């Protein structure tokens with residue numbers, strides 16, 4: 179229903195988005211995962227007809243979305259990355275205003291406002307100015323304002339950034355409910371892979387303006403299906419140990435993580451014995467070893483050599 | 489469009505501090521610079537070397553019958569010294585059948601003073617002539633024909649014009665401040681993202697701009713209107729009764745200023761920078777445009793030319809002409825079209841710059 183074709187945006191010198199092709203089917207929940215500066219917000223701005231692309235296009239139901247922007251705008255709800263609200267006004271006033279902007283009036287407007295306030299759990303604080311809200315509450319109303327006109331497509335740019343786990347779960351549950359029960363199509367942007375893993379049917383991984391991988395969670399993880407991740411905890415970090423590890427023939431990648439190292443290696447190789455051997459040689463005391471199934475985080479690491487939150 | 493318009497009012501009512509402050513400043517400044525002076529009469533030291541003190545007092549009483557000036561008894565030596573020390577600007581000297589002025593320096597009031605004294609003298613001399621010719625005493629003048637003077641021009645002293653210039657100039661100066669500061673809202677909206685929320689909503693860009701701009705336009709007009717109303721009712725400054733003309737001038741002026749605001753925001757696009765730029769622009773415009781002192785005192789060609797480019801100059805000119813000379817709209821066509829043209833030009837360039845910035 180919504181797709182991009184070679185979408186590209188060049189700011190003076192930086193190519194923020196490069197030949198991006200993504201699509202959303204009705205009722206799907208799709209994640210756009212990438213580190214800071216990957217070009218997620220820029221992509222979303224172009225999809226939501228805010229920013230004209232340098233080249234490429236956005237198509238909505240087969241039509242050029244920029245030429246017929248009104249059709250898309252009516253059924254789309256965009257949650258910006260920042261809190262885009264009139265902070266000196268109350269939640270209620272903000273909602274009434276944005277509801278009217280989408281053509282709601284009178285009784286209908288009032289019921290929608292009450293329903294959404296209920297949904298985001300802010301009914302008892304509705305009369306307070308937004309600037310008196312906590313971070314989590316601001317995030318919730320930032321989303322709520324977007325739901326008033328019952329959008330068919332919900333585009334969210336890191337809607338949970340910088341809030342506590344409790345508020346985050348509340349928001350994630352809410353989005354999941356909207357997607358599953360109201361059949362709302364969701365495009366969800368984040369750099370938290372757990373969120374995307376939990377919420378989305380399909381995921382695009384973006385880095386340096388390009389889509390570097392895409393597919394369902396399982397498909398993506400199967401990129402690593404021939405590999406496994408060994409987590410080694412050590413008493414004191416030892417560069418020598420790390421060195422010998424990475425020089426080992428069947429080790430793909432070694433990264434330092436916390437009080438230890440993360441080793442990616444092909445499955446089936448009996449590496450563990452050798453790991454202990456190497457530790458002994460370099461006089462490193464191993465305090466624990468764990469073998470994990472890969473996460474999206476590992477996929478990203480595998481693809482780029484960097485962690486998502488670098 | 490009206491949704492956006494109404495929202496801006498709601499926001500303004502929630503945070504009216506800015507507007508109220510500038511209104512207060514207008515009143516304060518006008519009151520001290522012009523209002524207070526307006527009620528204070530100018531005193532004229534009066535002396536005579538020929539008349540007795542009684543005769544002199546009689547004259548002084550006669551001269552003080554109208555309250556334009558306050559004539560105070562003095563003597564030649566004091567007056568002469570004061571004028572030399574530049575403590576008095578002028579003094580009136582009386583002789584048996586004539587009068588003279590001692591003038592130390594040019595002053596706005598002198599021509600009015602001369603006119604006034606001359607008029608009284610002529611009347612009195614006539615009366616005295618009749619009295620001595622016919623041997624009568626205690627004659628009074630009855631006016632046979634009441635002539636209503638419609639040409640205010642002659643009756644208004646340059647001092648009045650100057651004072652009115654300050655009243656109008658100050659009111660406009662502060663209103664420019666508050667309109668431009670209020671308009672920072674628009675840039676803030678672009679920063680906080682509420683502007684974007686509106687852009688990707690079904691509202692068209694034109695409607696969003698129109699909603700915003702009509703709000704600033706109306707807020708500015710109300711600000712000036714309110715300032716004038718208060719000045720008139722509470723301070724008692726005569727601002728004439730040409731409401732239609734004043735309304736049209738206020739509208740054109742505020743339109744030019746709102747457009748100027750758009751131009752500034754096209755060039756400078758963060759609220760922080762605007763907070764620096766606005767006072768500079770506003771104040772230099774007021775100086776060049778003659779809101780702080782009459783342009784007559786400026787001789788530098790370049791400054792005068794720059795003054796010609798300032799909307800505030802045309803706003804003031806048009807208002808003073810309407811108040812003092814009862815100029816009608818057709819007589820105001822030059823300043824009004826200057827304002828409207830500037831408005832259209834600034835607005836066009838401003839919106840273009842703004843859109844280019846957000847597109848890059």
Ligand SMILES: Nc1ncnc2c1ncn2[C@@H]1O[C@H](COP(=O)(O)OP(=O)(O)OP(=O)(O)O)[C@@H](O)[C@H]1O
Pocket residue numbers: 189190192193194212213214215216217218219220221259369
């Ligand atoms: N208006 C702009 N002008 C110039 N460069 C820009 C502009 N907006 C974004 N960029 C650049 O484009 C690149 C992508 O930015 P974008 O905001 O899309 O990243 P993001 O994936 O949303 O990152 P984050 O997770 O931090 O939100 C960055 O290098 C950024 O500096």
Ligand SMILES: [Mg+2]
Pocket residue numbers: 218219220259335336
């Ligand atoms: Mg972003």
